[in-house]
Amino acid sequence: MTSPLPVEPPDALPPTPMLRGDRPYTIRVTIICLLVGLLVAIPIGLFLFNQRQTLTVQNGQVGWSFGVFAFPLALLVTGSLLAASVFFLPAFISRRSGRVLDPGLWPAFGVYTLTALLAGAFVLGMILGVI
16 A cells, blocks of 8 residues: 655755845945956956047048947947946855855846946046046
8 A cells, every 4th residue: 555645755855945145245245346347347448449430431432440340349348347247246256155145136236336336427427528
């Protein structure tokens, strides 16, 4: 006769406990990673931005050069670096150190911080007359 209750196989893993993140650690590591991203993205972005040139037309032919694509490339590279520093780097560091990021705070806090920095840089650029 068989048992009415289902029997788990002996090699079944116990259910994983619900992980709760460490809020102060999440804030700390996100800000540090964003600063690292800024330290890498700003010089690369400025270098590419300084290489920009306008399109030239000679005898009906457009003169293409690297400088024509430098500004869009600067935006793409710096945006990718900053996105990686906010989304990938904190998760990588916390996984390597065995800590858990707070899932309710981690992605949003990085985006809000990055948005505040970019909005502040835009306003500062307008005040200084760069934009």
